[in-house]
Amino acid sequence: MASQIAWPEAPRALKASQCSCDACSDTVAAQLESRPLCLDHFLSISVQEIETRSTCLKVKPVDTAAAAGLRSFLADCVQQAETLAGAEDLAAGPYRVRLHDILRRSSHLNRSLRRSPRVPASIPVWLRREDQRHTWEEETWTSTASLHGAGFVCRHSVEVNGRVVLCRRDKGRRVEARVVYSRFDSEGRRHIGVEILGRGDFWDTPELAPPSLATRAE
Ligand SMILES: [Zn+2]
Numbered sequence: 001m002a003s004q005i006a007w008p009e010a011p012r013a014l015k016a017s018q019c020s021c022d023a024c025s026d027t028v029a030a031q032l033e034s035r036p037l038c039l040d041h042f043l044s045i046s047v048q049e050i051e052t053r054s055t056c057l058k059v060k061p062v063d064t065a066a067a068a069g070l071r072s073f074l075a076d077c078v079q080q081a082e083t084l085a086g087a088e089d090l091a092a093g094p095y096r097v098r099l100h101d102i103l104r105r106s107s108h109l110n111r112s113l114r115r116s117p118r119v120p121a122s123i124p125v126w127l128r129r130e131d132q133r134h135t136w137e138e139e140t141w142t143s144t145a146s147l148h149g150a151g152f153v154c155r156h157s158v159e160v161n162g163r164v165v166l167c168r169r170d171k172g173r174r175v176e177a178r179v180v181y182s183r184f185d186s187e188g189r190r191h192i193g194v195e196i197l198g199r200g201d202f203w204d205t206p207e208l209a210p211p212s213l214a215t216r217a218e
Contacts, residue, residue: 020035020037021045030081031080032046032076039084053109054105058146071110071113081099081106121142123170125152136156138156139169140153145203150194151194153190154190154191177196178195
């Protein structure tokens with residue numbers, strides 16, 4: 001039977017050094033937004049978080065506060081991944097590739113954050129579902145718009161990855177779009193975000209256009 005007289009620091013140290021994921025008792029290797037994680041969970045969770053946030057950024061405008069939060073998350077990821085990549089026992093082998101993948105994804109998302117302006121925009125549209133089993137139309141306005149997406153309040157139920165059609169009420173143009181998120185706010189309104197499929201100039205809003213398009217000569 002083990003002695004009850006333990007090394008005084010041992011129980012506390014053990015608790016503090018355990019991964020915060022459910023059912024994982026591996027040793028902490030990194031902290032992501034103050035969450036202690038083992039190496040495997042750091043690798044999988046950071047990639048998953050970067051992917052989720054990249055998808056949201058494609059369609060949902062980020063305001064200054066959200067952009068700052070995203071930058072700080074990415075800085076955290078990069079710092080932890082760089083520290084781990086510099087550790088002697090990880091500098092070679094399969095972990096190195098995955099750590100460099102996190103650095104690459106972080107820098108890509110950082111670039112997208114700078115490149116893709118998102119503005120609050122109130123553009124009148126008809127939002128339509130045109131498949132045979134669910135056909136509906138509603139009059140709405142964008143709450144936010146980016147070059148390749150938009151956010152709306154939507155009264156109809158629509159699943160993620162479902163197709164909708166946007167028709168501009170002011171200009172009569174239409175375009176197909178894919179739903180990338182659908183969630184309710186605290187007042188019970190459904191918000192959906194869509195990614196526009198096809199033409200990139202659907203909104204025709206100069207502040208959304210990348211600078212290269214505005215200045216490109218024929
Ligand atoms: Zn873990």
